[in-house]
Amino acid sequence: MEITTDDPDLRNQRLEHLAPILAGHPHVCLSCPEADGCTRDECTYGNPPEARCCEMFGWCELGRLVDFVDSARSLPRRPVAVARAAVVEGRIRLEWGLCVGCGRCVLMCGTAEPAGQALEMTGGGLWAGAVTARTRKDSLRTSGCTFCGLCVLVCPAGALSAPGEEGARWLAGRRERFRPADQVLPPQVLRAFDPASLDAVPRDPGVFELTDLQGQVVTIKGVADLREGLAQALTDPACGGAAFFRLELDPLFTQRESELLARYAREHGHLPPASGFDDDLFADD
Ligand code: SF4
Numbered sequence: 001m002e003i004t005t006d007d008p009d010l011r012n013q014r015l016e017h018l019a020p021i022l023a024g025h026p027h028v029c030l031s032c033p034e035a036d037g038c039t040r041d042e043c044t045y046g047n048p049p050e051a052r053c054c055e056m057f058g059w060c061e062l063g064r065l066v067d068f069v070d071s072a073r074s075l076p077r078r079p080v081a082v083a084r085a086a087v088v089e090g091r092i093r094l095e096w097g098l099c100v101g102c103g104r105c106v107l108m109c110g111t112a113e114p115a116g117q118a119l120e121m122t123g124g125g126l127w128a129g130a131v132t133a134r135t136r137k138d139s140l141r142t143s144g145c146t147f148c149g150l151c152v153l154v155c156p157a158g159a160l161s162a163p164g165e166e167g168a169r170w171l172a173g174r175r176e177r178f179r180p181a182d183q184v185l186p187p188q189v190l191r192a193f194d195p196a197s198l199d200a201v202p203r204d205p206g207v208f209e210l211t212d213l214q215g216q217v218v219t220i221k222g223v224a225d226l227r228e229g230l231a232q233a234l235t236d237p238a239c240g241g242a243a244f245f246r247l248e249l250d251p252l253f254t255q256r257e258s259e260l261l262a263r264y265a266r267e268h269g270h271l272p273p274a275s276g277f278d279d280d281l282f283a284d285d
């Protein structure tokens with residue numbers, strides 16, 4: 001049997017499924033030319049706060065999916081304002097207006113051993129005709145939540161999150177303890193980390209990520225010249241275990257490096273082994 005995961009028909013189907021999600025979810029910051037370095041407190045283009053991206057900007061799974069499925073930006077990108085009321089219980093922040101109705105949290109909460117069957121899906125969603133998640137009763141606590149954090153770990157959007165550095169630490173601990181299955185993320189183009197591969201690397205600013213044979217990230221680094229930066233990494237003993245690299249072109253490479261390191265730290269509770277100490281990211285005020 002031959003399994004195909006990429007042909008024109010599949011690409012069209014992915015776009016067809018993504019279109020209604022984008023039509024009901026704030027996404028305008030994902031394709032904004034001013035996005036790098038923008039705090040989203042003020043909007044150059046006058047987009048209302050309800051249509052701007054959330055604190056997950058730069059590392060949400062939905063954003064990565066949008067980049068992969070609609071890299072040509074063929075779907076309409078327009079301001080989509082949704083109800084942005086949020087509540088925080090314990091370490092968990094709930095913002096149902098950002099729910100895309102994937103159902104992962106309900107499945108996890110209803111079937112995983114440490115979870116409390118506190119969530120359910122509703123057809124009376126926050127945007128017309130949508131299905132979204134919600135608590136079974138008024139709050140997480142009254143619904144029987146055990147604060148295992150599994151719903152936050154599987155949510156692809158900003159509907160369930162653990163804000164701040166303390167939230168990131170807590171979530172990393174939950175991941176370590178309960179070990180939910182790895183997310184299935186859009187594929188990335190990995191190249192062999194050897195001198196022969198560097199000739200094809202542009203001498204442009206950007207960020208590279210080195211991974212070992214098991215796919216574990218060794219380091220993430222923003223540099224003014226990608227080819228030179230990778231050549232230096234080849235001679236760096238700290239990067240000795242690296243087998244592959246991937247790269248992103250980005251003139252604001254320092255900013256992008258910080259975003260990718262912050263995303264890694266949120267997911268793992270520490271920085272990649274060859275990226276130094278995590279004092280800056282988790283420093284106390
Ligand atoms: S989860 Fe947040 S950052 Fe990601 S697309 Fe939605 S609003 Fe934007």
Ligand code: SF4
Nearest residue numbers: 109116145146149151
């Ligand atoms: S944290 Fe609460 S709502 Fe989330 S999966 Fe665990 S028990 Fe369910």
Ligand code: SF4
Nearest residue numbers: 099100102103105155
């Ligand atoms: S995992 Fe997140 S996006 Fe999916 S249904 Fe639950 S709250 Fe909504």
